[in-house]
Amino acid sequence: xxxxxxxxxxxxxxxxxxxxxxxxxxxxxxxxxxxxxxxxxxxxxxxxxxxxxxxxxxxxxxxxxxxxxxxxxxxxxxxxxxxxxxxxxxxxxxxxxxxxxxxxxxxxxxxxxxxxxxxxxxxxxxxxxxxxxxxxxxxxxxxxxxxxxxxxxxxxxxxxxxxxxxxxxxxxxxxxxxxxxxxxxxxxxxxxxxxxxxxxxxxxxxxxxxxxxxxxxxxxxxxxxxxxxxxxxxxxxxxxxxxxxxxxxxxxxxxxxxxxxxxxxxxxxxxxxxxxxxxxxxxxxxxxxxxxxxxxxxxxxxxxxxxxxxxxxxxxxxxxxxxxxxxxxxxxxxxx
Amino acid sequence: xxxxxxxxxxxxxxxxxxxxxxxxxxxxxxxxxxxxxxxxxxxxxxxxxxxxxxxxxxxxxxxxxxxxxxxxxxxxxxxxxxxxxxxxxxxxxxxxxxxxxxxxxxxxxxxxxxxxxxxxxxxxxxxxxxxxxxxxxxxxxxxxxxxxxxxxxxxxxxxxxxxxxxxxxxxxxxxxxxxxxxxxxxxxxxxxxxxxxxxxxxxxxxxxxxxxxxxxxxxxxxxxxxxxxxxxxxxxxxxxxxxxxxxxxxxxxxxxxxxxxxxxxxxxxxxxxxxxxxxxxxxxxxxxxxxxxxxxxxxxxxxxxxxxxxxxxxxxxxxxxxxxxxxxxxxxxxxx
DNA sequence: GTGAAAGCGCTAACAG
DNA sequence: CTGTTAGCGCTTTCAC
Numbered sequence: 007x008x009x010x011x012x013x014x015x016x017x018x019x020x021x022x023x024x025x026x027x028x029x030x031x032x033x034x035x036x037x038x039x040x041x042x043x044x045x046x047x048x049x050x051x052x053x054x055x056x057x058x059x060x061x062x063x064x065x066x067x068x069x070x071x072x073x074x075x076x077x078x079x080x081x082x083x084x085x086x087x088x089x090x091x092x093x094x095x096x097x098x099x100x101x102x103x104x105x106x107x108x109x110x111x112x113x114x115x116x117x118x119x120x121x122x123x124x125x126x127x128x129x130x131x132x133x134x135x136x137x138x139x140x141x142x143x144x145x146x147x148x149x150x151x152x153x154x155x156x157x158x159x160x161x162x163x164x165x166x167x168x169x170x171x172x173x174x175x176x177x178x179x180x181x182x183x184x185x186x187x188x189x190x191x192x193x194x195x196x197x198x199x200x201x202x203x204x205x206x207x208x209x210x211x212x213x214x215x216x217x218x219x220x221x222x223x224x225x226x227x228x229x230x231x232x233x234x235x236x237x238x239x240x241x242x243x244x245x246x247x248x249x250x251x252x253x254x255x256x257x258x259x260x261x262x263x264x265x266x267x268x269x270x271x272x273x274x275x276x277x278x279x280x281x282x283x284x285x286x287x288x289x290x291x292x293x294x295x296x297x298x299x300x301x302x303x304x305x306x307x308x309x310x311x312x313x314x315x316x317x318x319x320x321x322x323x324x325x326x327x328x329x330x331x332x333x334x335x336x337x338x339x340x341x342x
Numbered sequence: 343x344x345x346x347x348x349x350x351x352x353x354x355x356x357x358x359x360x361x362x363x364x365x366x367x368x369x370x371x372x373x374x375x376x377x378x379x380x381x382x383x384x385x386x387x388x389x390x391x392x393x394x395x396x397x398x399x400x401x402x403x404x405x406x407x408x409x410x411x412x413x414x415x416x417x418x419x420x421x422x423x424x425x426x427x428x429x430x431x432x433x434x435x436x437x438x439x440x441x442x443x444x445x446x447x448x449x450x451x452x453x454x455x456x457x458x459x460x461x462x463x464x465x466x467x468x469x470x471x472x473x474x475x476x477x478x479x480x481x482x483x484x485x486x487x488x489x490x491x492x493x494x495x496x497x498x499x500x501x502x503x504x505x506x507x508x509x510x511x512x513x514x515x516x517x518x519x520x521x522x523x524x525x526x527x528x529x530x531x532x533x534x535x536x537x538x539x540x541x542x543x544x545x546x547x548x549x550x551x552x553x554x555x556x557x558x559x560x561x562x563x564x565x566x567x568x569x570x571x572x573x574x575x576x577x578x579x580x581x582x583x584x585x586x587x588x589x590x591x592x593x594x595x596x597x598x599x600x601x602x603x604x605x606x607x608x609x610x611x612x613x614x615x616x617x618x619x620x621x622x623x624x625x626x627x628x629x630x631x632x633x634x635x636x637x638x639x640x641x642x643x644x645x646x647x648x649x650x651x652x653x654x655x656x657x658x659x660x661x662x663x664x665x666x667x668x669x670x671x672x673x674x675x676x677x678x
Numbered sequence: 679g680t681g682a683a684a685g686c687g688c689t690a691a692c693a694g
Numbered sequence: 695c696t697g698t699t700a701g702c703g704c705t706t707t708c709a710c
Contacts, residue, residue, distance in 0.1 A: 019468065019491075019687085021686095021687060021688085022687065022688065022689095023687080023688095031696075031697085032696065032697040032698075033687090033688080033689095033697085033698095034688095034689075034690080034696075034697065034698080035695085035696055035697070037688070037689065037690095038689095038695095038696090041689090043689095044690095044695090044696095045695055045696090046695065046696075047695065047696090050695080050696085062489050064462075064465055064466055064490075065466055065687090065688080066466065066468060066686090066687055066688070067463075067466035067467050067468075068404055068407045068408050068412055068467060068468060068686090068687080068688090069408055069686070069687030069688040069689090069702090070466075070687080070688055070689080071404045071688090071702090072404050072405055072408050072686090072687080072688075072689095072702050072703070072704090073687080073688045073689045073690085073701085073702055074688080074689060074690090074702085075702095076404055086422060086428035086431055086432065087425055087428045087429070087432075089423055092422035092423045092428070093423070095422060095449075096422065096423075096449075099449065108463065110446060111447050113431075113432070113435065126400075127403075127444065129400055130400055130401055130402065130403035130406075131403050131404060132355065132402060132403075132404060153398050154400075155355075238630060238634070239630065239631050239634040240630065240633075240634045243634060269634060272634060272635060272636050275611065275636045276636040294574060294575065294576065295575050295631075297576075298574075298575040298576045298579060298605060298608060299608060300608050300611045300612040355703085357702095357703060357704085358703065358704065358705095359703080359704095367680075367681085368680060368681040368682075369681080369682090369703095369704085369705095370680075370681060370682080370683095370704095370705075370706075370707095371679080371680055371681070373704070373705060373706090374679095374680090374705095377705085379705095380679090380680095380706095381679060381680090382679060382680075383679060383680090386679080386680085401703090401704080402702090402703055402704070404702090404703080404704090405686090405702070405703030405704040405705090406703080406704055406705080407686095407704090408685095408686050408687070408688090408702085408703080408704075408705095409685080409686055409703080409704045409705045409706085410686085410704080410705065410706090411686095
C-alpha cells in the first residue's frame, strides 16, 4: 500500500494519538517505538511503524520541544552579502548539527536595533545557546543576553571584553601586522580607504591597529578616505579614486577589507597604475576572490569557518567564559 | 527598581504563572494584558506589566506556538557563499517578517539528500509555508512537500512544472537571450565555460537555451569546458584557460554565471587578451561585482530580491498554484 | 473585568 | 512489555 494514498489533509496534522490507535496501542508505546527508546515487542514495533507510514505521520517538534526542551542554537550575523559571514555560518551550522542541535539564523544588517530585535525574538524560542557577532551591543541587547541564562558566544572579535565566551581574532593586531609588513617592504607614504565605521566596528579597530603599527615604525598616515557607504567593491574603487585626487603621492594603501581592496585594484587597472610598483594594495579577510585576481591580493586571512565551528563548540560543550583567539595569517600576495 | 536585580536564573525560565501570581491575578488575565487582547482594568494592567518587567519575563514561543500555531516560514537554499541566494534570502526574509511570520533557513550545499533532510526536519516545525530552491527534488522530497499540506513555493526557475507555486525566471530563455545578443554583435565562434551541472541544474538549462539560440542563429558551439568543480572565480579562470588551449580561435565565451565569467575576465587580463576585441565574455546573474570590473561585465540581471519577496507573498497571501515569471534584464556591459 | 478549566501534541514516571 | 497519568507553558472558552 502506498503511503501517498493515505496522505492526510495536513494542517490539522496527524498526531501520535492517531498513529497509536490505528496500531491498536497506547500513545506512550507508539512514542517509544518511534523514538526507539524504551522497550516494546517486535510485533508492536511493526504495527506502529506501519501505522505511522500509512498515515504519513510527522512528529510535531513544537510539542516535542515543549515537553523536553528545544535543542536550538541561535546564530546572529550582520549580513549575508558577505562571504565572511557565510563562512562563519557554515562552520557554526555544521558544528551545531553535529552536536544534535538545530541552528536558527537571524541577520541584523549591521543595525544594533535589528540585533536587539533578533535577540529578543530568538530568546523566546529558548535556545540552548546564542552566538552573536562582535562585542558591541546596545545596553538592552547586553542585558537580554546576560539575563537569558543561556550560553553566549561573541564571535569574530577579541579586542575587548565579552559577556561570556569570545571566539575570534584580534583586529587591532591584524591592522598592526599589515602596517609592519608594508613598512618592511619599504613603503613609506601610506593611505587608507575605508567604508562606514558606524556599521563595521571591527574595521575601525583594524585601522587603529594599523596606525599604531605605522607609528611604531616611525611613519604616519599620509591620507585617508573614510567612506560613508557600506563595504563593496564599488565603494573601494570610488574611495581610492578620491584618495588619489587628494594625496597623489602615496605609495601604499591599506583598505578596510578585501572587497574594498579589490575595488581599489580595479581602479588601478582602469587607470593603468602599476601595482605594486606605483601603488601597493593591502586588504583584510583573505577571500577566495582576492587570490583569484590576476595579481593575488596581499591580505590577512582570517579563519572564518573555524571561528564558527569553535564558537559552536564553546557554546555547547566548552567551559564557560572561555576566550579563544584563533589567530590570522598574513598572505603576501602580489599587490604589495 | 532595576529589572536586572531581579534577573532570574533562566534555563528554568520565568513563566506566565509566576508573573500572574506576583501581580496577584489569574494566569489568563496576565496573558490578556501581555498580549493586549481582551479586557482588563487599567490598574490590573499596570500590576501585570510591573510584575513582568520585575521578573524579566520572556514569553515562551514554543508553548505559544503549540497553543495557537507557529507562524513560521521555512526557506531552503542551496548555498550562502553566493550573493544570488543571499539576495533571495534577504527579499524573502523581509517579506515574511512583514507578514508577521518568522523565517527559518536551511542550506543544502546543492545536495538533494541534504535538501531531503532539511525538508524533513523543517516540516516538523509545522511551518505555514515552505520555500525551496529549484524545481528538481528527490522523489521523497517531492512527496514530503506535497503531503505536508503546507503552501509550497519553488523559487528561481520557471522551466518545468512545480508542486504548487513557482516564482522565478526562465533560465532557458536567459540562455537564448544571451545567444541572440552575442550573435547580433557579430560574434560567430562561440565557446562555453561551465561548472558542475550535477549541482546546479539551472546552469544546464541556461546552456540548453544558449545552444538553442545559437542554432536558431545558424551557428553552433565551437568548444566547451564543463568543469566538475563548484562555481567560483578560480574555476572560471581555469576553465577558460583550458578552453582556449583546445579552441584558440573562439571569439566569444558564454559562462555558466558571473563568478565564472569574472574568472575568465581575470584570465584575459593576466594573459593580455583584449576584451572584447580578441574575446568577448558573457555571464549570468548581474552581480554587483561584475559591474565594478574595469570593464563592466556583459550579463543578464535576475531580480533576485524580488524573487524572494514575491515567493514569500505567494506563499502567505496569494492564491495557490500561481506561476510568476519575474523576467530578466540583459546588461550589455563592456565585455561583449 | 476576571479566573477556572480544558487542551495544543508530546514525553516521562510509574504502575501493572 | 504496555497503558495510565501528569505535566511542559500558553491560549481560550465560558461562567461568574
